[in-house]
Amino acid sequence: MKIFSANANRPLAQRIAAYLEIPLGDAEITRFSDGEISVKYNENIRGADVFIVQPTCPPADHLMELLLMIDAAKRASAKRITAVIPYFGYARQDRKDQPRVALSAKLVANLISVAGTDRVLTMDLHSPSIQGFFDIPFDHLYSAAIFIDFLKAQALQNPVVVSPDIGSTKRARAYANRLNSDFAIVDKKRIDPNEVESVTLIGKVEDRDVILFDDIIDTAGTLCAAAGLLKRSGAKRIIAACTHPILSGNSASNIERSPMSIVVVSDTLQVPAEKMNGKIEVLTAAALFGEAIKRIHNEESISSLFKL
Numbered sequence: 001m002k003i004f005s006a007n008a009n010r011p012l013a014q015r016i017a018a019y020l021e022i023p024l025g026d027a028e029i030t031r032f033s034d035g036e037i038s039v040k041y042n043e044n045i046r047g048a049d050v051f052i053v054q055p056t057c058p059p060a061d062h063l064m065e066l067l068l069m070i071d072a073a074k075r076a077s078a079k080r081i082t083a084v085i086p087y088f089g090y091a092r093q094d095r096k097d098q099p100r101v102a103l104s105a106k107l108v109a110n111l112i113s114v115a116g117t118d119r120v121l122t123m124d125l126h127s128p129s130i131q132g133f134f135d136i137p138f139d140h141l142y143s144a145a146i147f148i149d150f151l152k153a154q155a156l157q158n159p160v161v162v163s164p165d166i167g168s169t170k171r172a173r174a175y176a177n178r179l180n181s182d183f184a185i186v187d188k189k190r191i192d193p194n195e196v197e198s199v200t201l202i203g204k205v206e207d208r209d210v211i212l213f214d215d216i217i218d219t220a221g222t223l224c225a226a227a228g229l230l231k232r233s234g235a236k237r238i239i240a241a242c243t244h245p246i247l248s249g250n251s252a253s254n255i256e257r258s259p260m261s262i263v264v265v266s267d268t269l270q271v272p273a274e275k276m277n278g279k280i281e282v283l284t285a286a287a288l289f290g291e292a293i294k295r296i297h298n299e300e301s302i303s304s305l306f307k308l
Contacts, residue, residue: 001297002045004073006054006065012086012267012286013053019290025050029065037061039068041076049297050078051121053289055087056108057246057269063089063108067115074116082119082296083112084289086268087244091126092216094133109133121292123268123285124171124215124243141292141305143243146266146283148178154239154262156209160184164214164226172213175241179211186226199229206234217242217265220251224258231259244268245282247275255279 004025005013017024026042050073054066066083073081090104105127112120113136120134123141131138159181163172169185176183184203210230217223217240227238238260245265252275255263265271266285288305295302 001049001051001293002043003051003053003293004041004069006052006062006069008055008057008062008065009053009086009268009270011270012284012289015267015284015286016053016084016290016293019286020294027069029069037064037068039065039072041072045073046077047079049080049082051082051084051293051296053084053086055269056085056089057087058089058248063111067111070112070115070117080118081116082121082293083117084293085112085120085122086266086285086289088122088125088130091130094127094130105130106133119296121289121296123266123289126215127167139292139296139302141288141302143241143266143285144175144178145288145305146285147241147264148175150264150283151179151211151239151241154209156181156211156239157236158208159211160203160205160208161211161213162186162203162205162226162230164212164222168214171215175211175213181211182208186229199225201229201233205230207236209237210235210239212238212240212260214240214242216244216246217251217263218246219249220247220254220258223260223263224254227258227260237261239264241265245271245275245280247271251275252277252280 002025003017004027014024028040028042030038052069056063070081090108094105119137121139124143161172161176161181162184163169164186173183187200223240240260240263243266256277263279264281267282292302292305
């Protein structure tokens with residue numbers, strides 16, 4: 001078994017390798033003067049079980065790095081290649097909801113498969129149906145194993161789990177079951193992909209601690225709008241748990257000004273130092289990914305890891 005990393009999230013790959021008690025593999029990624037990416041493995045991987053850790057977050061170079069590492073491993077006669085994609089980018093365009101639009105999730109799935117991947121391991125897809133875009137084995141982990149213990153330690157009073165939009169309802173309901181709490185929904189109306197026009201609360205949160213669950217925190221517009229509505233509706237303490245901290249634009253300042261007391265995220269993406277503030281707390285997913293990798297390598301079941 002060999003673990004390699006491209007440039008998108010090397011610290012997570014190092015933590016995964018440390019969990020597995022093996023060194024991180026030696027791979028070199030360079031660029032020509034025009035920006036073209038070149039990949040080379042500096043160690044023998046013939047017959048090896050290769051795991052490549054790389055979230056496909058912006059910019060698009062990270063996706064290209066993953067594809068080239070997969071291709072290089074295939075041409076170096078690796079026995080099996082598993083793409084470990086902590087954050088599966090381009091997942092928000094998974095259906096044709098308007099005329100003349102691209103299905104980027106399907107396109108990226110095709111690229112990863114055609115490059116030579118034998119298996120994919122990821123966490124908290126934006127849409128679980130994306131698993132059906134792949135014709136190779138696909139393992140989908142859930143962040144519940146990371147967040148639940150943290151949330152239980154917060155001494156929440158009469159908690160209620162809230163989905164910040166209709167799309168996250170199933171995920172949030174599963175968390176509510178794990179926390180033995182009630183459930184509510186914030187219904188939002190979008191006017192463009194990163195701007196929310198209005199929000200409506202379905203459920204009761206007055207004088208209760210609230211947990212907001214979502215898979216992605218991008219501009220934090222949806223999350224902050226939901227938190228504002230919950231506070232106006234009488235919520236006492238508001239905690240948000242979001243798996244993938246994209247944190248683009250003015251997200252950090254939006255979070256700082258919001259009524260949320262804690263925003264807990266995972267390290268599937270690196271959080272830049274300038275985006276960190278007193279409300280953001282990062283939990284590592286290294287042990288969860290490391291255990292999944294170990295079980296895949298040993299041909300063992302990982303069902304206990306991805307059941308909510």
